[in-house]
Amino acid sequence: MSFAIIRMQKFKAPDVKGMQIHNYREKESRTNPDIDEGRTQLNYDLLNDSRIDFKQVIQSEIDERYTGNKVIRKDAVMLCEFVVTSDKDFFDRLDPDQEKRFFEESLSFLRERYGKENILYGIIHKDEKTPHMHVGMIPITTDGRLAAKQFFGKRTELQQLQDKFHEHVMEKGFSLERGVSSDRKHITTQRLKAMTVKEEIKKLEQEKTEIDSRLNDLKESLDKVKSVDGIEVKERGGLMRPKTVEVGLEDFEDIRLLARASETLRDENKSLKIKNEKLQRDKDAVSLERELLKSENSDLKKDKEELQKENDFLKRTLEKVKEFYKEKIPEFAIVAGYIKASILDKAKEKLLKKYFDKDEIEGAQKFVAKKQKQMEKEKLEKQQTRSRDRGMER
Template sequence: MSFAIVRMQKFKAVDVKGMQIHNYREKESHTNPDIDKDRTQLNYDLLNDSRIDFKQAIQSEIDERYTGNKAIRKDAVMLCEFVVTSDKDFFDRLDPDEEKRFFQESFSFLQDRYGKENILYGIVHKDEKTPHMHVGMVPITDDGKLSAYSFFGKKTELQQLQDKFHEHVTEKGFSLERGVSSDRKHITTQRLKAMTVKEEIQSLDKELESKKKELLDLSEALPQKHIDIKVRKEIKTEVVQKIFGKSEVIKKETGNVVLTPEQLKELTGYVNAALAVKEDYERLQKMDLVKENESLRIAGEYLTEENIELQKENSNLTKEVRTLNTEISSLKDHIKDLKTNIRVLYEQTKKVFRDQFKTFRGIVKNELDMKGVDNQFEREHKKEIKKQRGVER
C-alpha cells in the first residue's frame, strides 16, 4: 500500500534563495543525481504562470499585510515549504490527468488550511524518479504577524495535518495510507527519497521473502547429470514448472522433478540473483538507518541550537524587564516629585491671589468711599444753588 506523504520545512531569509534555485533548477545540482535535465521542461507551477522571485514575493506580502510595530528579526522564519508526494508505485498507477489532479487537490487542501493569501507557489517536479510538489507559504497570521510558531507551534498541528491530508486525498478518490508527520528542519532531498524507498521496500518485503523461500528450496539440487529435487509440501511442483515451463520439466511418480545440468545452472543463477537482492535489501536497510541516525543527529543539533537561542532570548528579555522595572521606579519617583511641586505651586499661587485680592478690595473700597463724598458735595452744592435762586426771586 502506498502512503500519502506531506512534509513541512522552515526556512529563514538566508535560505530562501537556495530554495528558489532548487525549485526552478537555476543551477546544476551536485547533491541530487536523480534530476533528469531532459525532463525538467515538464515541471510546472499550479499557481504562477511564470517564475517569481521568492524574496521579492515574500517582501511584497510583508509590506502589504505585516502590521507589527517592531522590525522583523533577521533570524525569523520567512518561508514554510511543504513537500507532497507518495511512492513510485502510486504514481505508476495514475495516468497524467489523475496525477495532476492529485497535486491540484493537495494544493487546494493546503490553501484552504493555511490561507490562499499565504501560498506563494505550488511547483511540481516531474524530472525525478518520483513526482512530488513543493508548496511555499509565507507565515502571516490573520492579525498581521509574521509567525511560523502561530501556525506550527503546537505539536499536534503536524499530526492533524497528516490526518486531514490523508482524509482529503482519500475522499477525492486516491487510495493511500496515512503518512508520518515530520517538521524536521534539515530533511534533505536524499532523506526524502530514502523514506520513500523504505516505504516501497516494506511493500515488497513479503513478496521477496516468499520468492526467497521458493528459490532456496530449489537450490538443494546436487550437481549430477540428472538431478532429483524433492518438492516439499509447502512448495508445489508448479513452482519449478513456472520457471522452466511444463514441457521442459520431467515429473516422477514420487513427486520429484528431474532437471538437466543446463536447467540447474539457470536455477543457480536465480538463487544467486535472489541472494544479491537480499544483500541489496539489507544494505538499503542499513543505509536507511544510517540516514535516520544522521537526520536525528542533525535534528538534535538544531534543537540544541534553538535551545541556546531561546536561552539567549530569555536572558535578553530578563535584562529588558530589569531595565523596565528600573525605569518604572524612576518614573514613580518623578511623579511623586511632580505632585509635591504642584502642591507647593498651588499654595504659592493661592497666597499671591489672596494678597492681590485684598489689595484690589481695598482699592475698590476707597473708590466707593470717594464716590460717596463726591455725591454728598454735589447734593449740598445743588441745595445751595436752589437757595440762591429763591432769594433772587
C-alpha cells in the first residue's frame, strides 16, 4: 500500500534564494543525482504562469500585510515549504490527468488550512524518480504578524496535518495509507531518497530471481545434452545442388538447446550486472541512512541546546520578576494565580490544582468567584430582557 506523504520545513531569509534555485532548476545540481535534466521542461507551477522571485514576492506580501510594530528579526522564518508526494507505484497507477488532480487537491487542502493569501507557489517536479510538489507558504497570521510559531508552534499541528491531509485525499478518491509525521529538519528528503533506492533494489531482486530461474531450468536441460563433437552429421548434395547436412531429430533438438544456452549467456551476464548494480544501490542506501542518522543527531543536539537556552532564560527572567514584585506587590502570588486561571479558562482547560503553586490558589479562587458573579449578572440581565419583551408583547 502506498502512503500519503506531506512534510513541512521552515526557511529563514538566507535560505530562500536556495529554495528558488532548487525549485526552478536555475543551476545544475551537484547534490541531487536523481534530477533528469531531459525531463525538467515537464515541471510546472499550479499557481504561477511564469517564474517568480521568491524573495521579492515575500517582501511584497510583508510590505502589504504586516501590521507589527517591531522590526522583523533577521532570524525570523520567512518561508514554510511543504512537500507532497507518495511512492512510485502510486503515481504509476495514475494517468496524467489523475496525477495533476492529486496535486491540485493537495494544494487546495493547504490553501484552505493555512490561508489562500499565504500560499505563494505549487511547483510540481516531474524530472525526478518520483513526482512531487513543493508548496511555498509565507507565515502571516490573520492579525498581520509574521509568526511561523503561530501556525506550527504546537507539536500536535504536524500530526494533525498528516491526519487531515490523509482524510482529504481519501475523500477525493485517492486510496492511500496515512503517512508518518516528522518535524525534524533536513531529514525527509533523504528518507524519501532512501525509500526510492530500496524500491529499486526490490525490483532488481525480482528481475534477478526471474533470470536465475530461467538459467537453472536451462542448465538442467544442458546436463542431458551431448557435446557438439559427439553429434553425428551426414552430408547431402554437392555438384549440382548445394551441400546440406542431415542430423538426427534428437541431435537437432540438442543443437537447438545449445543455441539457446549461448543466448542465455547474455542473460547471465545481465544478471551479474544486476547483482553489481544492487550492491551499489545497497551501498548508496547505507550511505543515505548514515547521513540521515547524522542529520537527526545533529538536529537533536541543536534542539536540545535551543531548549536549554530558552529554559535558562525563562528561569532567570522568572526569578527577576519574582524578586522585583516581591517588594513591590506582596500579593504577587495571588495575581499570578488569577492570571494563570484566566489563561487556562480561555484555553478551555480545567482549573486543576497541579497548575498552581500553594500561594497562587487564592488568586485562582478569586478568578472563579468573579467569573461566577459575571455569569449570574448576565443571567439576570437575560431574565430582565425576556420579562420586558413579554411585557411589550402584551
